[in-house]
Amino acid sequence: MKEITDVKEAGxxxxxxxxxxxELTQVRxxxxxKKGLVASLMSGMKDLDASLRPxxxxxxxxxxxxLEKALKQKQEALTLVALQEKMAKDWIDISLPATKFxxxxxxxxxxxxxxxxxxxxxxxxxxxxGPEVExxxxxxxxxxxxxxxxARDMQDTFYVDSKWLLRTHTTAIxxxxxxxxxxxxxxxxxxxxKVYRRDDDDATHSHQFTQIEGLVVGENxxxxxxxxxxxxxxxxxxxxxxxxxxxPSYFQFTEPSVEVDVSCHICNGKGCNVCKGSGWIEIxxxxxxxxxxxxxxxxxxxxxxxxxxxxxxxxxxMLKYGIDDxxxxxxxxxxxxxxxxxxx
Ligand code: PHE
Numbered sequence: 327m328k329e330i331t332d333v334k335e336a337g338x339x340x341x342x343x344x345x346x347x348x349e350l351t352q353v354r355x356x357x358x359x360k361k362g363l364v365a366s367l368m369s370g371m372k373d374l375d376a377s378l379r380p381x382x383x384x385x386x387x388x389x390x391x392x393l394e395k396a397l398k399q400k401q402e403a404l405t406l407v408a409l410q411e412k413m414a415k416d417w418i419d420i421s422l423p424a425t426k427f428x429x430x431x432x433x434x435x436x437x438x439x440x441x442x443x444x445x446x447x448x449x450x451x452x453x454x455x456g457p458e459v460e461x462x463x464x465x466x467x468x469x470x471x472x473x474x475x476x477a478r479d480m481q482d483t484f485y486v487d488s489k490w491l492l493r494t495h496t497t498a499i500x501x502x503x504x505x506x507x508x509x510x511x512x513x514x515x516x517x518x519x520k521v522y523r524r525d526d527d528d529a530t531h532s533h534q535f536t537q538i539e540g541l542v543v544g545e546n547x548x549x550x551x552x553x554x555x556x557x558x559x560x561x562x563x564x565x566x567x568x569x570x571x572x573x574p575s576y577f578q579f580t581e582p583s584v585e586v587d588v589s590c591h592i593c594n595g596k597g598c599n600v601c602k603g604s605g606w607i608e609i610x611x612x613x614x615x616x617x618x619x620x621x622x623x624x625x626x627x628x629x630x631x632x633x634x635x636x637x638x639x640x641x642x643x644m645l646k647y648g649i650d651d652x653x654x655x656x657x658x659x660x661x662x663x664x665x666x667x668x669x670x
Pocket of ligand 1 (some may be wrong): 494
C-alpha cells in the first residue's frame with residue numbers, strides 16, 4: 327500500500343515537473359502504459375490475500391485516476407502555453423506593403439495586330455492564317471506574278487527550293503482563301519502573319535516582319551467600299567480626325583492599285599518630322615482584286631469583284647507608339663517591352 331502511495335506521489339511530481347508535451351508523454355508511458363508502474367503494481371494483486379484485495383484495488387484505482395486527471399490538466403495547460411508561444415512567434419504585419427509580382431504585358435506588335443483584327447471582326451470579317459513556308463504558286467503565280475516577271479525582284483525572296491519559299495507577303499493567304507472559298511462567296515477576311523524578304527536589317531527594314539491583309543470579294547464591291555473601309559480603319563487606329571487619300575500605284579494582283587496615306591496624327595496634317603513635313607503618312611497598299619487573280623482561283627471575274635489591302639504591322643506600331651527603330655520589336659529588351667503596359 328505504501329508502494330502505491332509512493333508511486334502516486336512520484337507520478338504527480340513528475341507530471342508537475344514536465345515542461346512540455348514531449349516530457350509529459352514520457353511520464354504517461356512510464357506510469358500508465360501497459361508495462362508502466364501502475365500496471366506492474368496491479369499485477370502484484372494476485373499474490374495478496376483475498377481479504378486485502380478490495381482495499382488494495384481501490385487504492386490502485388484511486389492512484390490511476392489521480393494520475394490520469396493530473397495528466398489531462400497538465401496536457402491542457404501545456405497545449406495552451408505552446409499555442410501562445412507559437413502565436414507570439416508567428417505574427418504578421420498586415421499593414422506592410424505587399425510584395426509586387428512582375429506581370430507581363432502584350433508585345434506592341436500583338437497589341438496592334440489584335441486591335442486591327444478586332445476592328446475588322448466588328449465588321450463581320452473572319453481572321454484567317456496560312457503557312458509561312460509557302461508554295462511559289464500561292465505567293466507569286468496566283469497573285470499574277472509569273473516566273474521571271476520583273477515584279478518578283480521587288481520582293482527579294484528566301485527560296486527553300488524551286489517550288490517552296492518563305493512567303494514574301496500575306497497575299498499568299500488571300501490566294502489560298504480565294505481558291506478555298508470560290509464556291510462560298512462572299513469572302514470577308516483579314517490575314518495576319520509573318521513575312522520574309524532578303525533585306526539588310528536597319529532602323530526601318532527587317533528580313534522578317536508582320537503584315538495584315540484584308541480581302542473582300544462578292545457582287546458589286548467597288549473602290550468606294552474600299553475607301554470607306556480604310557477610312558474607318560484609319561480613324562479607329564489613329565483618331566477620329568484622321569482623313570485618308572488615295573494615290574495611284576501599281577501591284578500585280580490589283581487593278582486599279584492605290585497607295586493609301588493617312589493625315590498625320592502628330593501634327594494634324596500641318597507638317598512635322600514624323601510626316602516629313604508633308605502632313606501625310608503612307609500606311610498601306612490596296613486596290614481592286616485583278617480579274618485574272620479571281621479567274622485563276624476559279625471565281626468568275628466578270629460577275630464578282632473585290633478589294634484587297636495590305637499593311638505592315640511594325641510600321642503602324644512605330645507610328646502609333648513613336649518607336650524609332652524597327653529592331654526594338656525583335657530584340658525583346660524587357661525595358662522596352664514594359665513601356666507598353668499603359669497601352670493595354
Ligand atoms: N502584298 C502587298 C505588299 O506586300 C501589299 C498589298 C496587299 C497591296 C493587298 C495591295 C493589296 O507590298
